[in-house]
Amino acid sequence: MICQECHERPAVLHFTKTVNGKMTEVYLCEHCANEKGEHLFSGHPAFSLNNLLGGLFNPDPQFSANPSFHEQEVHCENCHMTFKQFLQSSKFGCAHCYETFESKLTPLLKRLHGGNTIHHGKIPARMGGQLHLQKELQQLREKLQEMVTSEQFEQAANIRDQIRALEKKLLNEGGVQ
Amino acid sequence: MSLERFINQQTSAWMSGTGPDSDVVLSTRIRLARNLENVLFSTILSLEKAKDVVTQVHEAVSDQLALELLKMEDLSPLQKRVLVEKHLISPFLSETSLYGAALISDKEDVSVMVNEEDHLRIQCLASGLQLKETLDKANQIDDVIEEKVQYAFDEKIGYLTACPTNVGTGLRASVMIHLPGLVLTRQMNRIIPAINQLGLVVRGIYGEGSEALGNIFQISNQLTLGKSEEDIINDLDSVVHELMAREQSARDALKQTSPIQLEDRIFRSFGTLSNSRVIETSEAFQCLSDVRLGIDLGYITHISKSILNELMVLTQPGFLQQYAGGPLRAEDRDIRRAALIRERLELDETN
Numbered sequence: 001m002i003c004q005e006c007h008e009r010p011a012v013l014h015f016t017k018t019v020n021g022k023m024t025e026v027y028l029c030e031h032c033a034n035e036k037g038e039h040l041f042s043g044h045p046a047f048s049l050n051n052l053l054g055g056l057f058n059p060d061p062q063f064s065a066n067p068s069f070h071e072q073e074v075h076c077e078n079c080h081m082t083f084k085q086f087l088q089s090s091k092f093g094c095a096h097c098y099e100t101f102e103s104k105l106t107p108l109l110k111r112l113h114g115g116n117t118i119h120h121g122k123i124p125a126r127m128g129g130q131l132h133l134q135k136e137l138q139q140l141r142e143k144l145q146e147m148v149t150s151e152q153f154e155q156a157a158n159i160r161d162q163i164r165a166l167e168k169k170l171l172n173e174g175g176v177q
Numbered sequence: 178m179s180l181e182r183f184i185n186q187q188t189s190a191w192m193s194g195t196g197p198d199s200d201v202v203l204s205t206r207i208r209l210a211r212n213l214e215n216v217l218f219s220t221i222l223s224l225e226k227a228k229d230v231v232t233q234v235h236e237a238v239s240d241q242l243a244l245e246l247l248k249m250e251d252l253s254p255l256q257k258r259v260l261v262e263k264h265l266i267s268p269f270l271s272e273t274s275l276y277g278a279a280l281i282s283d284k285e286d287v288s289v290m291v292n293e294e295d296h297l298r299i300q301c302l303a304s305g306l307q308l309k310e311t312l313d314k315a316n317q318i319d320d321v322i323e324e325k326v327q328y329a330f331d332e333k334i335g336y337l338t339a340c341p342t343n344v345g346t347g348l349r350a351s352v353m354i355h356l357p358g359l360v361l362t363r364q365m366n367r368i369i370p371a372i373n374q375l376g377l378v379v380r381g382i383y384g385e386g387s388e389a390l391g392n393i394f395q396i397s398n399q400l401t402l403g404k405s406e407e408d409i410i411n412d413l414d415s416v417v418h419e420l421m422a423r424e425q426s427a428r429d430a431l432k433q434t435s436p437i438q439l440e441d442r443i444f445r446s447f448g449t450l451s452n453s454r455v456i457e458t459s460e461a462f463q464c465l466s467d468v469r470l471g472i473d474l475g476y477i478t479h480i481s482k483s484i485l486n487e488l489m490v491l492t493q494p495g496f497l498q499q500y501a502g503g504p505l506r507a508e509d510r511d512i513r514r515a516a517l518i519r520e521r522l523e524l525d526e527t528n
Contacts, residue, residue: 078217079218079221081221090341090342091218091220091294091339091340092218092337092339092340093217093220093221094216094217094218094221095212095214095215095218095329095337098331098334098344105341109334109341109344112341112342112400112402113345113400113401113402113403114376114400114403115403116400116402116403116404117333117334117402117403118333118334118402118403119331119332119333119334119335119345119346119402119403120404120405121335121345121348121404121405121406122316122336122346122405123330124328124330125323126323126327127330127332131332
């Protein structure tokens with residue numbers, strides 16, 4: 001058996017990975033296993049949740065089966081980090097990485113955060129009133145949907161009025177700018 | 178000098194054991210991860226830029242908040258260890274960070290770590306169960322800093338952090354909880370998986386991978402994206418309340434079904450602590466847990482409740498060596514630990 005990553009060295013590590021009920025057979029040589037952060041079996045002392053992050057992603061068929069992918073590997077223009085480097089350390093180099101790797105990141109965020117990809121929390125004051133209002137509007141719309149689904153129409157009507165008022169406010173503020 | 182005060186001051190306010198629900202909940206911790214806009218994350222930052230970050234953050238807080246700046250490079254390994262044991266800095270900041278620093282309050286209830294995994298880790302500690310109050314405090318500090326610096330923030334995914342496990346709110350809320358009743362009645366093995374399913378993590382007191390010494394567990398949120406800060410702490414709060422109720426009924430059940438065995442266990446542990454000349458950390462923690470349970474249940478009346486909180490910090494290797502004034506071998510530490518515990522118990526008995 002040859003390592004499925006480098007296709008050169010003999011595979012010395014074989015294991016079955018189950019992610020979301022999907023089983024994957026993995027054959028790796030020692031070198032690639034270390035590189036891919038699969039050294040969790042060697043009793044690495046610094047093993048932590050972060051080391052598992054790379055595992056959550058691999059083997060990504062697009063990532064490992066397509067040789068041209070390695071050649072023209074996408075990297076962050078700001079800090080030069082590649083996605084492979086991110087998988088190894090589980091840490092991005094800069095804020096810009098989130099934009100660069102957005103398409104690959106979304107499925108990862110879903111797995112890490114219970115299917116969530118949208119922030120619903122605090123917003124820095126400097127982001128201005130617009131974003132705060134938009135957030136509020138979005139939350140009200142979700143609430144409206146909930147009320148309609150649970151057939152609480154009186155409350156739903158109430159929320160609908162709030163949404164209208166907010167939309168009007170947003171439109172007016174937008175007009176001023 | 179203030180550094181010496183942080184090192185020598187034995188107990189921090191959050192160890193006092195006086196907060197709400199402190200018969201079960203030892204302490205509450207809130208941490209917010211933040212990064213500056215247009216600066217590489219601390220993990221790959223150059224030394225020069227890392228120094229800039231420290232200066233910038235120090236300037237941002239110095240007008241409004243009374244926080245003392247401690248730079249990791251100025252501290253000895255032992256001093257850093259003591260700060261780690263007091264939960265004022267993280268092991269990562271102490272050992273791995275390039276140019277780490279911490280801004281710490283007088284009462285040791287606030288610690289802003291700079292150049293940890295993220296540029297900023299705003300941490301607030303409180304005694305007992307005080308999630309809302311502690312979050313409010315962390316938010317206030319966050320707001321003060323934000324007046325002077327621009328944070329890396331994305332409209333869609335929130336505060337951007339070095340590791341995507343923290344993105345969104347950047348919030349980690351943890352509660353340290355003493356559950357001897359649930360451990361004695363062997364319920365923890367069933368409860369931990371149930372808590373995990375709710376998006377919360379259960380760990381030993383010294384973080385990831387550490388065992389639950391002295392029946393003390395740390396429960397914190399895993400998800401940081403998709404829920405508001407308030408929802409995150411509300412969820413944690415309700416799980417903690419549920420655990421408190423179950424712990425209480427486990428204690429009641431123990432007291433009803435095997436009162437003499439329980440009393441025996443408590444006083445044997447008390448005997449061990451009052452008489453031993455050599456004691457290891459794990460045995461010390463187990464006995465302290467029993468004694469604390471004895472105090473909570475009214476079997477022991479002349480010892481103050483804060484003993485578990487205090488001694489679990491004071492009997493750590495760093496603290497013991499700090500008192501001894503230098504490095505100690507493991508067996509010497511066990512001797513010092515036993516002596517320290519005896520002294521502490523005698524102090525309460527004479528009062």
